[in-house]
Amino acid sequence: MRSTTVLTAAVTTLLATGALAAGVLGGAAPVAAAPPRLGPCETGQLCLWAKEGFRGARHTHELTDVDIEACVPLPAGTTAAALANRTGRPVTTYQSAECAETGEFETYPGGGTWVPQSPYQVRAFKVWET
Template sequence: MKMRLFALAGATLIATLPLTAQTASAAPRCTSDNICTWTKANFGGTKHTYGKANGCYPRSGRTVSNQSNKLITVYKDASCYGSHFDIKPGHYSGSTPWPVKSMAVWG
């Protein structure tokens, strides 16, 4: 009888996991046509929203969301210099490998 109770409790827990994971992934969103950064990884901390004008800008954050229609490059150093990687339109990085210091918006 105890074994059946533990099995039922385990099955109930497993059945709720997808709902919990789905809820946890409902992170704060960046609105369409904007680029957003958060001061902490996984959409934590303070959110900053920016437009999509071309150029190099000082930006900071550990999460970056590109909801613009332009390619962006995020940089480890100021003035769009040093280690970098691209984030395509409609994509994001939930935890950048280093704190972002600047960002270039292309095209």
């Protein structure tokens, strides 16, 4: 009985820490984590979500609404933690609201890039000519 209780406690701990999913228990096959559900974003749009995992308020931008290669700051007091680039053009997101390269920035291809968790809070972006 005690060994069953100890084994159950060990498996529960491993599940809680993700070690079982990583295949730590005696050759157990790794369990793949479910991929995040992609947020809705139409062709031709740049979609930005307030929260990771494509959750929270979503803001959409289309090429007709932005100047190519111009810095587009998000509305004051807002940031994005997830994004989808379906503009057909490369988009660079910036940690800085002024698109300053002294902060973090990353460029994403425009053919359909979903980023469920940005490595920084996005405060501005630029759409580039292809």
